Amino acid sequence: MSTLELPGYRDQSPEVAARFERLRQRPVALEVRGLTKRFETPRGVVTALDDVSFQVHKRELMCVIGPSGCGKSTLVRILAGLETPSSGEVRVYGEPVSGPGSDRGMVFQGYTLFPWLSVKENVMFGPRMAGKSAFSAEREAREWIDLVGLSKFENAYPHQLSGGMKQRVAIARALANQPRVLFMDEPFGALDAQTRCKMQSYLLDIWKNVDITIVFITHDLDEAVFLSDRILVLDANPGRVHEVVEVPVPRPRSEAQLFDPTFMATRKHIDGIMHPPGSGQKETPVMRLAVSDPDVV
Amino acid sequence: MARPAFLKDWFRIRRELPQGRRVALTAVSFLLPLALWCVVSYVPWIWHPDVKIELSAEREGVTTVFTAGDHVSREFFPEFVEAVRTENKAVLAARAAGTPESGARRKNQKLLRQLAPVAVGHGWLGHDDAQNDAVLYHLWRDLATGTKTATKPALSEENLGIIRQNWAQLSAVSSDFSFRKLPDEPLLKIVPQGKPANPVYLPAPHEVVRAGMRDFRAEVPEGELTMGDRYRKSLRVIFLGFLWACVIGIPIGILCGVFDFFSKLFEPFVDFFRYMPAPTFSTLLVAVLLAGDAPKVALVFIGTVFQMILVVSKTTRLLDPSLLEAAQTLGAKPRQMITKVVIPGILPNLYNDLRILLGWAWTWLVIAELIGVKSGLTEFIETQGRFRNFDRVFPVIILIGVTGFVMDQFLSWLHGLLFPWAGNAGSFSRGIARCVTWPFRTAAAGIQARLSAAEASRVASARQESP
Numbered sequence: 140m141s142t143l144e145l146p147g148y149r150d151q152s153p154e155v156a157a158r159f160e161r162l163r164q165r166p167v168a169l170e171v172r173g174l175t176k177r178f179e180t181p182r183g184v185v186t187a188l189d190d191v192s193f194q195v196h197k198r199e200l201m202c203v204i205g206p207s208g209c210g211k212s213t214l215v216r217i218l219a220g221l222e223t224p225s226s227g228e229v230r231v232y233g234e235p236v237s238g239p240g241s242d243r244g245m246v247f248q249g250y251t252l253f254p255w256l257s258v259k260e261n262v263m264f265g266p267r268m269a270g271k272s273a274f275s276a277e278r279e280a281r282e283w284i285d286l287v288g289l290s291k292f293e294n295a296y297p298h299q300l301s302g303g304m305k306q307r308v309a310i311a312r313a314l315a316n317q318p319r320v321l322f323m324d325e326p327f328g329a330l331d332a333q334t335r336c337k338m339q340s341y342l343l344d345i346w347k348n349v350d351i352t353i354v355f356i357t358h359d360l361d362e363a364v365f366l367s368d369r370i371l372v373l374d375a376n377p378g379r380v381h382e383v384v385e386v387p388v389p390r391p392r393s394e395a396q397l398f399d400p401t402f403m404a405t406r407k408h409i410d411g412i413m414h415p416p417g418s419g420q421k422e423t424p425v426m427r428l429a430v431s432d433p434d435v436v
Numbered sequence: 437m438a439r440p441a442f443l444k445d446w447f448r449i450r451r452e453l454p455q456g457r458r459v460a461l462t463a464v465s466f467l468l469p470l471a472l473w474c475v476v477s478y479v480p481w482i483w484h485p486d487v488k489i490e491l492s493a494e495r496e497g498v499t500t501v502f503t504a505g506d507h508v509s510r511e512f513f514p515e516f517v518e519a520v521r522t523e524n525k526a527v528l529a530a531r532a533a534g535t536p537e538s539g540a541r542r543k544n545q546k547l548l549r550q551l552a553p554v555a556v557g558h559g560w561l562g563h564d565d566a567q568n569d570a571v572l573y574h575l576w577r578d579l580a581t582g583t584k585t586a587t588k589p590a591l592s593e594e595n596l597g598i599i600r601q602n603w604a605q606l607s608a609v610s611s612d613f614s615f616r617k618l619p620d621e622p623l624l625k626i627v628p629q630g631k632p633a634n635p636v637y638l639p640a641p642h643e644v645v646r647a648g649m650r651d652f653r654a655e656v657p658e659g660e661l662t663m664g665d666r667y668r669k670s671l672r673v674i675f676l677g678f679l680w681a682c683v684i685g686i687p688i689g690i691l692c693g694v695f696d697f698f699s700k701l702f703e704p705f706v707d708f709f710r711y712m713p714a715p716t717f718s719t720l721l722v723a724v725l726l727a728g729d730a731p732k733v734a735l736v737f738i739g740t741v742f743q744m745i746l747v748v749s750k751t752t753r754l755l756d757p758s759l760l761e762a763a764q765t766l767g768a769k770p771r772q773m774i775t776k777v778v779i780p781g782i783l784p785n786l787y788n789d790l791r792i793l794l795g796w797a798w799t800w801l802v803i804a805e806l807i808g809v810k811s812g813l814t815e816f817i818e819t820q821g822r823f824r825n826f827d828r829v830f831p832v833i834i835l836i837g838v839t840g841f842v843m844d845q846f847l848s849w850l851h852g853l854l855f856p857w858a859g860n861a862g863s864f865s866r867g868i869a870r871c872v873t874w875p876f877r878t879a880a881a882g883i884q885a886r887l888s889a890a891e892a893s894r895v896a897s898a899r900q901e902s903p
């Protein structure tokens with residue numbers, strides 16, 4: 140097998156380097172400092188997150204990647220205010236987070252659309268909670284639904300939609316609140332590969348047109364590299380920050396870049412972190428008989 | 437061995453049958469019990485452990501008197517017949533020996549009345565006129581001479597012989613009834629006749645239908661209740677009791693499901709209380725609430741409300757918690773989470789819970805109507821059951837069953853209409869649901885048509901105005 144000469148993942152083209160320079164100049168949207176989360180379980184204390192610190196800048200799209208069970212969901216739930224950390228703090232534009240709020244949107248893997256509300260009413264939910272009139276909430280909802288390309292389905296109910304459409308509604312619903320940060324916890328994890336690809340492009344399209352900072356949780360390497368500016372790689376047991384990788388793939392992204400040397404290099408690097416050589420699972424052996432079968436031999 | 441084709445077609449693990457077969461089986465599920473009932477009722481050699489007496493006789497020195505319509509066991513009946521025959525033989529023997537008893541006029545008068553069931557059965561005599569000896573006397577003549585032939589019941593040859601023998605003696609003295617002219621020596625008794633019958637508690641379908649028609653249509657004297665009145669009274673009790681249970685039970689149940697505080701405050705006691713059977717409170721309820729409907733409504737309430745609190749709180753807890761989290765991240769405050777997420781989210785399941793609880797409430801209704809002053813349909817069942825008029829009891833029981841069933845099917849259909857997003861409510865057969873809900877659906881379609889017509893004309897007029 141011929142080894143392809145890949146550039147180092149740290150080698151950034153001048154444009155990309157300039158982009159990251161500009162990114163670092165931007166204000167910090169989300170600051171996480173010394174975040175630790177321990178769960179008391181009957182079998183003892185589980186440390187899900189251990190001293191996690193990082194920063195996300197305004198209008199950045201950061202992916203958090205790590206093996207299953209490393210605390211990604213726990214992290215994003217704490218960021219959204221759905222769980223309280225054991226120690227450490229989270230600040231959004233300098234304000235400490237102390238509970239769920241409409242300034243931080245969330246898109247869950249399980250869609251979590253309200254099944255009794257139509258697409259439009261689902262998207263109107265946030266603005267209505269904020270006390271907007273039905274009329275203005277509806278007008279806003281229409282715009283967001285238009286943005287995710289579901290205008291034809293605004294009166295449909297969630298059970299009538301496909302998984303990808305549901306997730307688009309969920310994104311529109313989160314955005315309709317005009318949050319400053321959007322958290323997405325493996326939002327495309329339940330979709331088939333093809334739909335997932337499409338949804339990734341959709342997401343980038345939306346993000347291009349909306350002033351929002353996104354923290355995107357995934358365990359899919361290609362997804363992480365394709366979407367993000369930077370990737371936060373978490374270690375498992377306990378969840379710790381292993382490295383923050385700056386993705387050297389230029390924007391705008393397209394599917395053609397999947398075979399870019401920079402893309403492959405980044406991918407390979409992170410893959411090496413997540414599956415260190417030698418630690419990989421051995422292939423499942425064929426079951427051996429304890430006593431050889433005389434009829435067969 | 438290959439499974440036969442018909443097994444493959446009809447029995448498939450967790451697969452729905454085609455529409456046609458489903459409908460057929462639904463029909464069979466109702467026809468089967470009915471057919472069974474008919475077979476047991478109408479095929480004489482199946483079961484029929486009793487004999488229903490058609491013609492009876494009094495025996496000498498036996499105080500137990502059977503009248504036509506009474507049931508005796510199949511084993512006893514031949515004994516009964518034999519006893520009467522023996523008596524007849526003794527009479528004949530005495531007559532042959534020339535030493536007949538005397539002073540038997542009164543007995544003979546009773547004996548003539550043995551034919552009363554025949555006369556009434558054919559309408560030759562009215563029910564209230566069964567002891568009209570003059571008419572009966574002529575009936576003996578007509579039957580003996582063959583002018584009349586009895587079919588309800590048909591008389592046995594043996595009995596026709598006895599009738600002829602007796603008539604020979606009677607006609608020798610007088611052709612019309614007169615007590616003084618009755619023979620002084622004993623006549624022969626008609627031998628009891630009967631037909632195989634099921635116990636009184638299992639009347640035949642046609643008897644039930646007939647009794648039901650009679651009772652449901654019956655005009656009653658002033659001050660008494662028609663079946664319709666009883667029905668309305670029963671419905672009133674159950675709905676009031678259930679309504680109160682909903683008013684109290686649903687809010688508490690939801691609070692228990694949402695807040696651990698209320699759950700721990702109420703549920704342990706409710707859980708304990710529901711094990712005390714509601715009927716045990718009946719005397720207490722009557723003492724506190726006195727007569728009338730109040731204690732009955734209260735019993736339905738007590739029987740329902742505790743279950744309701746537990747069921748509703750459980751349903752509330754089953755709501756997907758991630759919906760609440762989503763609402764929180766969308767900025768919903770606690771109160772909005774209850775009114776905008778919890779309540780609409782549990783509504784379809786809550787509705788189904790209530791449907792099931794309403795079914796239970798019918799059970800409590802029956803007990804409730806027996807406490808204090810008996811009332812409603814149950815009173816009728818009680819009274820008629822005591823008189824062993826089971827043919828009149830069954831129609832009312834069936835009425836209650838049909839009411840509950842129709843209501844449940846209707847509610848389940850309404851579920852689909854109210855919560856189209858929640859999937860099937862579990863009405864077990866669409867066919868039945870369609871039959872049951874036909875009137876409502878027609879009405880709904882009418883309303884919808886009218887609404888859409890109004891909408892169309894509104895749109896049309898708006899269009900005319902707009903340019």
Ligand SMILES: Nc1ncnc2c1ncn2[C@@H]1O[C@H](COP(=O)(O)OP(=O)(O)O)[C@@H](O)[C@H]1O
Pocket residue numbers: 178179180185186187205206207208209210211212213214
């Ligand atoms: N509510 C909880 N109670 C106890 N342990 C938990 C709870 N939530 C998560 N954990 C544990 O924390 C770890 C991280 O979980 P999670 O954040 O869901 O991982 P990921 O999303 O990366 O797959 C797991 O080991 C999990 O068992």
Ligand SMILES: [Mg+2]
Pocket residue numbers: 211212325
């Ligand atoms: Mg997870």
